[in-house]
Amino acid sequence: MKADVYRRPLGKVLRIPVRRREDFAAIERAQPVEVVAVDRATECHVTPPDVAARMVSYLGRIGDMQALEPSAGTGNLSRAMIEAGHSRFELTQVERHHKLAGMLHGYGSVIHRCFLDYAEEARGKVEFVRVIMNPPFREVRKHVAAAVSLMGRNGHDCPACLVALVPVTFHWDGAEELERLPVDTFAAARVHTKIIRIYGA
Helix, strand or coil: CCHHHCCCCCCCCCCCCCCCCCCCCCCCCCCCCCCCCCCCCCCCCCCCCHHHHHHHCCCCCCCCEEEEEECCCHHHHHHHHHHHCCCCHEEEEEEECHHHHCCCCCCCEEECCHHHHHHHCCCCCCCEEEEEECCHHHHHHHHHHHHCCCECCCCCCCCCCEEEEEEEECCCCCEEEEEEEEECEECCCCCCCEEEEEEEE
């Protein structure tokens, strides 16, 4: 085929009708997201959102009682609590890593400390009716014991309840095993874990 076929005749102007539109939705300016590496320094294995939601459901009634998330990490458990209807004004989060702690302020009060140190000072001064936790696996027994020591009814008619994500080898007298999680639950580690529930007095 000749190339001339693709040329417009001289003097012929190509006109294409264009209609002006003004009904576009406003474009929001994207905000940069700070990336926090989850590594040996943070000692944080992030709880997947679907697992966090199930853990909250195991707590029972929430919303009008003091709640605690020790070692709050990236806040997935706190976020699940808020999404389930818990008040952020009654949620205490403890996190020792400064960058992770800085990300948690939208979910509740934040205590920037080692949870074991906090529990030692808070014991006998505060009672948490709901505790939800994914503790550091290397010191899981110490962290669960510290959390249990802070549990109490705090004037409510229901017993205090703790739900924790722990290694399958962890044992606590009276703890109820709710489910075992797949080995690939955490993106950065392959570890066998389970969800347990412990009731207080």
